[in-house]
Amino acid sequence: MYRKILITTDGSTxxxxTACAGVKFAQQMGAEVLALFVAPEYQYPVYVEIIPPSYPSEEExxxxxxxTGADHMSRIMxxxxxxxxxxxxxxxxxxxTALKIVDVAEQEGCDLIFMGSHGRSGWGQILLGSVTNKVLSxxxxxxxxxxxxxEPVDS
Structure with missing residues (x-):
C-alpha cells in the first residue's frame, strides 16, 4: 500500500x-523509510560587528x-x-519545521508521513503537538x- 514512508525525529525520547513504531509499520508494509531531522536555520548574531570568538560560523x-541529525537518526537507520x-x-x-516536513515528503515522493503525538489535550496539545497539527493542516x-x-522514560 505504501512504498516510501517519511519518519520524522527531533531526537527526543x-x-x-515513535520512529521505532514507524519502522515496524514500514516493515509490515514492505516500504522504504526516509528519516528526517529538521534543524533550525543558522542565526546571525544581532550585532554582526561584535561576533564573539566562540560563535560558530555558518559552515560550522x-x-x-x-x-546531530545523523546521531538522532542512527537508531532509525x-x-x-x-x-x-x-x-x-x-x-x-x-x-x-512543519512546512519543511511537508515539502520534503512531496519532493522525495513519500506516500505517508509517520509522526508522533504526546496524547495530551488542552495547553499541552497546543504547546507540544503544534508541529504535528501544522503538518496535518x-x-x-x-x-x-x-x-x-x-510519557517515556529517558534512556
Missing amino acids: VSQQ YIEQMKR RSCEKAGLAHGCMTAFSDA HTTRPVLVHRLIN
Missing part, C-alpha cells in the same frame, strides 16, 4: 519511540547540525537495517499519528 553550524528495509536519512534546515498526503499514552 518521544520521537525515538551546518556541519554540527548534520552530525539501525532498525531499518535489522528489518531489511531500504532506507535513507536527511537533515533539512528550516525555522518552519498543510499536507494532502496521508499522515499516521502515533500517539504515546504514557
Whole structure:
C-alpha cells in the first residue's frame, strides 16, 4: 500500500519511540523509510560587528547540525537495517519545521508521513503537538499519528 514512508525525529525520547513504531509499520508494509531531522536555520548574531570568538560560523553550524541529525537518526537507520528495509536519512534546515516536513515528503515522493503525538489535550496539545497539527493542516498526503499514552522514560 505504501512504498516510501517519511519518519520524522527531533531526537527526543518521544520521537525515538515513535520512529521505532514507524519502522515496524514500514516493515509490515514492505516500504522504504526516509528519516528526517529538521534543524533550525543558522542565526546571525544581532550585532554582526561584535561576533564573539566562540560563535560558530555558518559552515560550522551546518556541519554540527548534520552530525546531530545523523546521531538522532542512527537508531532509525539501525532498525531499518535489522528489518531489511531500504532506507535513507536527511537533515533539512528550516525555522518552519512543519512546512519543511511537508515539502520534503512531496519532493522525495513519500506516500505517508509517520509522526508522533504526546496524547495530551488542552495547553499541552497546543504547546507540544503544534508541529504535528501544522503538518496535518498543510499536507494532502496521508499522515499516521502515533500517539504515546504514557510519557517515556529517558534512556
